[in-house]
Amino acid sequence: MRNKRSVPELDPLNVFIGRWITEGETVADAGEPAASIVASDVYEWAPGGRFVMHPAYGRIGSTGVGGLEVIGYDASTKQFQTYFFDSQGNVTNETLSHRDGVWTWQGKLVRCTGTFSSDGKTLTAHHERLDGARWVPSMEVKLRKID
DSSP states (O other), X not given: OOOOSSOGGGGGGGGGOEEEEEEEXXXXXXXXXXXXXXXXXXXXXXXXXXXXXXXXXXXXXXXXXXXXXXXXXXXXXXXXXXEEEETTSOEEEEEEEEETTEEEEEOSSEEEEEEEOTTSSEEEEEEEEEETTEEEEEEEEEXXXXX
């Protein structure tokens, strides 16, 4: 469902709407080798068009992973907010912003920057995690729009 509401602040999220295949790998760390990542991501407008639902299913190495992200707009802070419910029972919250073609998810312990290709069919994402007092790379992925 396309964004058919009168809330223009949500319009930038239209770039995500669709079905995606995600491929990449984790960054080798502390003697652990890099692991391949393969996933399926779907972004769609929730009923009412005020939130984006993003279920994701996949594998990191041989481990099954998944979850549901919900993206909305907080008018009081004028920022997008994300809530991710993962397959291990964790719930995380991040801000999501965009500037000069770069999208940034920022949480307490993780962050990600993503850039869409000029045709909007590829999203390249660089994930980092907080290691003590410094940010270190955690995974690199590309999402390819298939629908």
